[in-house]
Amino acid sequence: MASVFEQTIARNERIEPRDEMPDAYRATLVRQIAQHAHSEIIGMQPEGNWISRAPSLRRKLVLLAKVQDEAGHGLYLYSAAETLGVSRDELDEMLRTGRQKYSSIFNYPTLTYADVGTIGWLVDGAAICNQVPLCRTSYGPYGRAMIRICKEESFHQRQGYELLMTMMGGTDAQRAMVQESVDRFWWPALMMFGPPDDDSPNTAQSMAWGIKRNTNDELRQKFVDMTVPQAKALGVTLPDPDLVWNEERGAHDFGQPDWEEFWQVVKGNGPCNAQRLAHRRRAHDEGAWVREAASAYAARSQHD
Amino acid sequence: MTDPTIDLHDVDSEHDSAYAGLQVNDSHWAFGTSFEDPLAGVDTTVPDDVDAAVLGRYAMALGDDALVLSQRISEWCSRAPDLEDDIALANVALDLLGQARLLLARAAKADPSLAPVLPEGSPVPPEDALAYFRDAHELLNVRLVEAADEDFADAVVRILLFSVWRLEVWQRLVASRDAVLAAVAAKGVKELTYHRDYAARWFVTLALGTTESRGRLEAALLRAWPLWPELWAAHPIDVAASRQGVGVDPSTVRESAEEVLDRVLATAEVARPEVPGLAAVAGRTGRDGLHTEALSRMLAEMQSVARAHPEGAW
Numbered sequence: 001m002a003s004v005f006e007q008t009i010a011r012n013e014r015i016e017p018r019d020e021m022p023d024a025y026r027a028t029l030v031r032q033i034a035q036h037a038h039s040e041i042i043g044m045q046p047e048g049n050w051i052s053r054a055p056s057l058r059r060k061l062v063l064l065a066k067v068q069d070e071a072g073h074g075l076y077l078y079s080a081a082e083t084l085g086v087s088r089d090e091l092d093e094m095l096r097t098g099r100q101k102y103s104s105i106f107n108y109p110t111l112t113y114a115d116v117g118t119i120g121w122l123v124d125g126a127a128i129c130n131q132v133p134l135c136r137t138s139y140g141p142y143g144r145a146m147i148r149i150c151k152e153e154s155f156h157q158r159q160g161y162e163l164l165m166t167m168m169g170g171t172d173a174q175r176a177m178v179q180e181s182v183d184r185f186w187w188p189a190l191m192m193f194g195p196p197d198d199d200s201p202n203t204a205q206s207m208a209w210g211i212k213r214n215t216n217d218e219l220r221q222k223f224v225d226m227t228v229p230q231a232k233a234l235g236v237t238l239p240d241p242d243l244v245w246n247e248e249r250g251a252h253d254f255g256q257p258d259w260e261e262f263w264q265v266v267k268g269n270g271p272c273n274a275q276r277l278a279h280r281r282r283a284h285d286e287g288a289w290v291r292e293a294a295s296a297y298a299a300r301s302q303h304d
Numbered sequence: 305m306t307d308p309t310i311d312l313h314d315v316d317s318e319h320d321s322a323y324a325g326l327q328v329n330d331s332h333w334a335f336g337t338s339f340e341d342p343l344a345g346v347d348t349t350v351p352d353d354v355d356a357a358v359l360g361r362y363a364m365a366l367g368d369d370a371l372v373l374s375q376r377i378s379e380w381c382s383r384a385p386d387l388e389d390d391i392a393l394a395n396v397a398l399d400l401l402g403q404a405r406l407l408l409a410r411a412a413k414a415d416p417s418l419a420p421v422l423p424e425g426s427p428v429p430p431e432d433a434l435a436y437f438r439d440a441h442e443l444l445n446v447r448l449v450e451a452a453d454e455d456f457a458d459a460v461v462r463i464l465l466f467s468v469w470r471l472e473v474w475q476r477l478v479a480s481r482d483a484v485l486a487a488v489a490a491k492g493v494k495e496l497t498y499h500r501d502y503a504a505r506w507f508v509t510l511a512l513g514t515t516e517s518r519g520r521l522e523a524a525l526l527r528a529w530p531l532w533p534e535l536w537a538a539h540p541i542d543v544a545a546s547r548q549g550v551g552v553d554p555s556t557v558r559e560s561a562e563e564v565l566d567r568v569l570a571t572a573e574v575a576r577p578e579v580p581g582l583a584a585v586a587g588r589t590g591r592d593g594l595h596t597e598a599l600s601r602m603l604a605e606m607q608s609v610a611r612a613h614p615e616g617a618w
Contacts, residue, residue, distance in 0.1 A: 041382075041387075044381065044382040044390075045382050048381050048382045051378050051381055052375065052378065052379065052605050052606055053605060053606065053608055053609045054609070055432075055436070055609040055610040055613065055616065055618045056428075056429075056432045056436075056610065056618040057401065057404065057405040057408070057431055057432055057435055058342075058405070058618075059618050060378075060401060061398060061401055061402065061405070064378055064381065064394055064397060064398055064401070065394075065398060067381055067382070067394070068381070068390075068391055068394035068395070068398070071382075071387050071390045071391050071394070072391060074387060075387050075388075075391075078387075113609050113618075163618070166617050166618060167616075167617065167618070169617055170427070170613070170615075170616050170617035170618075171613060171615055171616055171617075173613060173616075174613060174616050174617070279382070279383075282383075283382065283383045283384070283385075286383070286385075286455070286456075287384065287385025287386060287456065288385075289514070289516050289517055289520065290385035290386075290389075290456045290510070290517065291385055291386060292513070292514055292516070292517070293509060293510050293513025293514050293516070293517030294509055294513065296513045296514045296517075297508075297509040297512050297513045300512060
């Protein structure tokens with residue numbers, strides 16, 4: 001006879017924090033939600049790199065507000081993870097000590113202001129493809145956090161695209177900057193969906209549990225099909241000679257990212273892995289005295 | 305268990321369509337589109353008997369204060385002691401940046417000769433020309449806002465001093481004869497009240513927290529204190545604007561500001577520092593375009609992309 005948990009999953013309904021759930025389901029969720037939260041927090045850095053240099057007051061407002069939203073997303077997701085019995089401090093420590101991962105895309109550097117737009121368009125776009133199905137994920141608090149996050153991510157993506165569109169209408173130097181940025185981020189964006197299905201051992205179990213709703217390759221295909229017309233409207237070329245419409249499949253054929261590079265970055269050898277973690281650790285260490293002061297003051301106020 | 309208030313299918317399709325709708329040209333971008341005048345819809349007529357040059361310089365000085373401090377506070381993004389403070393500091397920086405944008409737009413509108421001349425056909429709007437194409441000696445901000453923060457205590461002390469000062473001024477600026485300054489002040493009073501509250505809470509927390517936090521707070525207060533008197537000088541820019549009924553002479557509101565600050569110091573059990581004010585150079589201070597070494601270095605970074613593309617569209 002199927003357990004209550006299995007019946008709930010079979011009916012496509014939500015599991016809530018106090019419901020019974022298998023330990024492995026809980027562990028998988030903690031890992032996935034924490035990794036997602038960490039990605040928001042580490043993801044503040046590559047775009048944060050350009051806040052001080054944003055080239056107009058309006059762009060500075062948009063960028064600072066966006067990076068602030070990422071901190072907010074990190075907060076909701078840590079709260080969702082906390083409903084599974086882990087604390088934000090524990091999770092942050094797992095991030096700082098490298099025991100939990102974050103999205104590898106943030107281990108790539110941002111080298112020009114166009115990267116702010118490209119991250120909005122391609123990276124947030126890929127994130128949305130990954131995340132929209134998660135609004136229907138089987139764990140209630142995670143799904144509800146994702147609904148709010150997806151709305152804001154869509155908004156960020158539009159802002160990124162609008163920046164690129166504006167730059168494409170500017171000078172030749174700006175158009176070249178946009179193309180160079182798209183050339184650099186296209187393949188890492190495709191890698192965001194994870195390795196090909198044949199090399200993704202966890203996918204089947206996560207799909208059976210309703211945590212994941214689509215395979216990596218399905219989502220990657222969807223992203224490519226959505227992005228091609230947008231690239232055309234923007235006037236940029238996607239750097240893949242094998243990218244072509246396949247009438248028979250009703251979808252685009254496209255080349256494979258360099259999976260060797262992907263694994264190098266996942267294993268910690270990416271261009272910015274060490275830098276991103278060092279930045280997070282430094283912020284944590286330099287803030288320690290402030291957090292201690294807040295605890296001491298709170299304890300003192302209780303006595304008074 | 306399902307949450308009956310959420311229609312899962314709608315959520316999915318809504319986001320699919322939001323993505324596909326990228327190329328839709330709508331007017332709902334946050335902070336407007338690039339070509340939108342930040343003062344759109346506001347009556348920007350300068351009253352007949354007001355000297356536009358006086359109004360322009362005054363608005364520019366207030367805008368520069370906000371611009372430079374916002375830049376410094378935004379340096380905390382992704383580096384704050386906790387996520388909640390990262391978000392709060394970004395809020396403060398965003399509010400000040402919004403004030404700067406409106407005030408610089410006001411300055412350029414009142415006196416177009418203030419904005420640096422850019423190549424013919426450059427799409428750079430006047431408020432950005434002011435922010436990105438002036439050199440340090442052309443900025444009129446007070447010197448308090450220029451240095452980089454050494455630690456979180458510096459941020460707390462500076463936001464406290466700045467907001468105590470500015471809020472006193474802005475509570476009177478709401479009665480400005482210039483409709484734009486009055487509107488900016490009305491919005492800003494709420495923002496500055498929040499900034500002051502945030503900083504005052506942290507000021508007390510750090511003062512009464514641990515030995516280390518108290519030591520750091522006192523050190524930060526000593527670093528900032530020499531720049532406090534400059535905020536109250538009856539500078540000709542402020543005095544002229546005050547005489548015309550568009551601005552506030554800060555020396556007239558010092559007393560009430562000191563009372564507010566004394567209440568915070570008393571709650572924190574911190575003594576008023578006994579250090580003299582930072583000297584002027586041949587009588588010149590921030591409002592005269594005489595700054596600390598930190599400002600030109602900060603501007604070099606802030607302006608680098610904009611200056612590399614003087615005809616660029618952003």
